[in-house]
Amino acid sequence: MKEEKTKVLLIEDNLGDTLLIREMLTEAGRGSFILETARSFSEGLMKIAAEEPELVLLDLNLPDSSGLETLRKARHTIPDIPIVILTGIKDEEMALEAVKQGAQDYLVKGEIDDKLLARSIRYALARKELELELEKERDRAQKYLDIAEVIFLALDSEERITMINKKGCEILGCSESEILGRNWFELFCPREKREKRRENFRKTVSGALELSPYVELDIITCTGERKLIAWHNTLILDxxxxxxxxxxxGDDITEKKRVENSIKSSAMEWRKTFDSISDMILILDTQLNIIRVNKAVSEMLKLPYQEILGKRCYRMFHNTNQPPDFCPYKELVAERKEICWEQFEPKFERHFSITMTPVFDESGNLNSIIGIYRDITEEKRLQEQLEHAVKMEAVGRLAGGMAHDFNNNLTPIVGICDLLLEEMNSEHPLYSDIVDIRESAERCTNLVKQLMAFSRKQVVEPKTFNLNNVINNMEKMLARLIGEHIHLKKNLDTRLELVKADIGQIEQVIVNLVVNARDAMPYGGRISIETANVYIDEEFTRSHLDFKPGWYVVLCISDTGIGMDKNILDKIFEPFFTTKEKGKGTGLGLAIVYGIVKQAGGSILVESEPGRGTTFRIYLPVVDESEKKILTKESKPKTMALHGWETILLVEDELSVRKVVKRALEYMGYKVIDAEDGQQALTLIKQLKTPIDLLITDVIMPEMSGKDLALRIQALFPDLKVIFISGYLDDIIGNQGILEPGIQFIQKPIKIEALAQKIRETLDSISSPGSIHGKSHLLT
Ligand SMILES: Nc1ncnc2c1ncn2[C@@H]1O[C@H](COP(=O)(O)OP(=O)(O)OP(=O)(O)O)[C@@H](O)[C@H]1O
Ligand SMILES: [Mg+2]
Structure with a gap:
């Protein structure tokens, strides 16, 4: 294998040293080094360019350059080529400095041998290679820092910024050079938090406080913006x-936090809205599991959310293991559209209007079901109340109309019977028949009277009184009425307010209610009678249509008897409704109570359940302060002679009534002039020699009313006394049902004895009680 040769350039002006080095290299490298030489710095530079050496042996003191300056220039020109400094023994200091400034090694001339030289060259080459590698690494790291999407920030223990990356500068809004070396806290920490954070930093770098590896802290950027940064921290150690x-x-989480907060707050808003809806809302999955409910559901079920969510809705609402038959779930899935229906939920004892809406996903599959339960119990109750009131009104009108006609027809029957009986000897064969007719007519008259009470057509004499006194006075009588098997308990409010009504009627109310209570407890029990003052507020009147807000005295009569179901309760106030066997009840008792209480401006509430007894509450309006003072005394009926000698003008268009009354009056000794209408009466009166003492006139007559007639005759005879007769109370009292003092009135069917009494009362009175001057409004 051919060895690679290392090209070395020696820049040295001393020829001896050059030769020496060459010799040593040849010796040490055994041909592995190729040595080029240059005798000056500029020649060296040229050789570098031409030969591209791998290492430079550099004498610092050359003819054209000297000292560390030589190294600086060399490093500038050949930053990538390792340099080994050659130095004289006395310049060793400088050589050391050269190494600090980037040279890879130095050799002291005169102390070099071939091995040392070769080793130094190899070492320099390796070191340079490492340095280059390191530099590359550093470059790469810097690049990473610069492309990172987070801030990289280093602070020294003096709070100074020692490193910041590109993204950091971008977020902080300034350049690296503007902030490097400057105090982080002074530049970027919000003023109000600065001292606290600095203290923490100082404690952390001094080791007194453990470093928080993650914190979210806000900063103020160079452009004055406040940003929230999520910081991951680590300590720098030497x-x-x-x-x-x-x-x-540091990650800029300003926007993320803002979005997070706005999502959080809209979720909260949604929840609040959801919970503030008073309808129950359920969101179900396709298996009818409850996914979500609003507060109304949790309140109605009296369970916390966690005990509702995830459960089947039919389990929660109906305690069943599968949807009940009436549940339209299957229909909803099949028809894929909203279904609404009304239903009574026995579990809550309330009526609901229910809407189930299917929700589909993008591909049209059923995703969930939204159920809305609207409580319509009150609505239903109000509707029933309204219907009941309308029904009672209609029945009342019918009963009133009947009573009116009956009255007209009963007057002659009773009257003629009375006259016949007066004139007839009791041994007369027809006497007992007439007594029977008379009694039968009397019973009819009573019935009619009761119907009048129901239809609020009874003549009433309202007085201001304390209800407790009435009850106390009746106590003995009531005890006898109910018998010994029933215990009567009284609980009367001693500070009871006064009420205004007809005392006789109120007594009738109490008797009717107590008798009903008695009949409901054939095997004994308890009746309690209570009184109290109560205030009826606006809220209450919204759910009870016939109440007006204000103070009331409440009379509460309750029993422990058989009670009533809803079907009976709905009808109890209707006349002739009874559950009692024939002969035991007429079904008029509560109809009368109803009429009387309504006429007195009051209201009735009933509570009853089969087997759990019944409570009737009668509310009578408390009289206002001004009325309390005029506590009228009851006038005692006087016993008096019923005969007379005076002249009476009788005007009545109904012939049968006129005939009976005329005969009766004549029988009593009066002189009677009768007329069939006003016109005839006026004609007769003008022909008379002696004045008449009393005018008895029907109120409603064709042509001229009783009232007009009275006014016209009183114009001629101002002292004339007048008694009005009428079958129909409204004729004389208007709609108030109240007879003003001073007006004398006899109601049909006329009873002779009552008429005789009224005539004497009127004729014997000192003033002119029959005068209608100044009171004519009563008749309009
Ligand atoms: N306290 C009560 N407990 C149970 N049922 C009652 C009570 N009060 C009234 N009722 C029912 O209401 C019906 C009507 O009562 P109401 O007083 O109008 O007539 P009645 O008592 O049947 O006959 P009358 O009162 O004319 O003799 C009664 O038949 C009974 O069914
Ligand atoms: Mg009754």
Whole structure:
């Protein structure tokens, strides 16, 4: 194998030294070195260009160049060729410096031998090769640093920047030369955090604080921008293991963080919105597993999310192992469109309007199902309330109309019976028949009266009173009514507010409710009667249509009886609805309660469940302050003589009624002039010699109303007293159902005794109670 020869150029002006070196090389290399020589620096440069030597032996002191300057120039010209310095013994210092400045080795003239020379040349060649390799490595590393997409930053222990790569400069917004050697914290750390961070840095480089391998810290760039950097840090150690600085790579995560934050906040926003929806929303997979639910679901199921998610929806909602029959899941999958239906969920005891919507992926496969449950319980309840009110109104009108007609027809029956019985001897063969007719008509009259109470057509005398007193007064009577097998418990609010109603009617309400409670407990039980003040707020009125906000006195009558199911509850206020056997109940009790409470401006709530008893709550509006002061005293009915001698003008268009009343009045001793209408009455009155004492007139008549007639006669006889008769209460009281004091009124069917009493009351009164002057508005 042919050995490679090493071409060496010797630049030396001393000929003796040149010869010596040549000799030694020949000796040492045994032909492996080729030596070229030059005697000056400039000749050396030419030879380098022509011969391309692999190594240069260089004397520093040449005719055209001397000292370290020679080396500098040589290195500048041939940076890649190793140089070995030849030096005299006294210049050894300088040679050492030359090695520091890049020469590979030096040899002291006079101390060289052939072996040393050969070794030095080989060593220099190898060293240069290593150096070049190293340089290449460094270049490569620098390139890596420069193409890296992160900051590479080195700080010395004095906080100075000792290294920064290209990307670092780009992110920091300045050039390497502007910042190398300068204090990192002063240049880039936000002012408010500077001292704290410097302290940490100092502690870390002094070893007092452990280095955080990862931190996210913000910086202020040269252009004044704030950026968030994720730093990975490592300590820089010297040969002895001492910390000399910190090396960090930093990733600009400003944008990433911003996006992350905005994703986080929109996810939060979405969750908040999702949870604020009061409808229950479920997202299901195709197997009906619950993937996601909103807060409303967790609240309705009274379970935390983790106990709902992943479970089958039918398991959670219906406790079943498969979808129940009514679940439209299969239909939804088959028809691929939204399905809506209404349903009562027994688990929650609520009505829902449910919408199931299929969601498909891009290839049209069913991906998930969105279920929305809207609670419509309240809506349904309001609807039922409305329908109930409308029904009651219609039934009320019907009952009122019937009562009106019955009244007109019962008046002559009762009246004629009364007259016949007065005139007839009790031994008369027809006497007992007439008594039977009279009793039957009386029963009808009672029924009609009850219907009038239901249809709110009863004449009422509202008074301001304390409900507790009424209950206390009735206690003994109620105890007798319910019998000994039922315990009566009273719990009355001692600070109860006053209410305004007809006391007799309220007594009737209490009796009807207590009797019903009694009938519901054939084997005994407990009835409790309670009173309290309650405030009804706006919120409550939204779900209870017939309430107005304000203070109420509530009368609560509850029993421990058989209770009622919904079907019965829906009908209890209808007249003639009864579940009692024939003869035990007419089904009018609660209809009357309803009419009375409504007429008093109140409301009723009922709670009942089969087998769990019943509670009726009657709400009566509390009277306002001004009314409390006018506590009217009850007038006691007087016993009086029912006969008289006065002249009475009777005006009534119904012939049968007129005839009966006329006969009855004449029977009592009165002088009666009768007329079939207002016009005839006026004509008659003008022909009369003596004035009349009393006008009894029907209210509704063709041509001229009773009211107009009264006004016209009173114009002639201002002291004339008047009694109105009417079958229909509205004729005289308008829609209020309340009779103003001072108006004398007799309701059809007329009972002779009541009429006689009213006539005497009116005629014997000192003032003119029948006068309608100034009160005519009552009749309009
Ligand atoms: N406290 C109650 N417990 C159970 N059911 C009741 C109660 N109160 C009323 N009911 C039911 O309501 C129906 C109607 O009651 P309502 O008082 O109107 O008529 P009634 O009691 O049957 O007959 P009446 O009261 O005319 O004698 C009753 O037949 C009964 O079915
Ligand atoms: Mg009853």
């Amino acid at each position: 040969d002895r293991g001492q910390i000399t600085g910190i090396l960090s790579s």
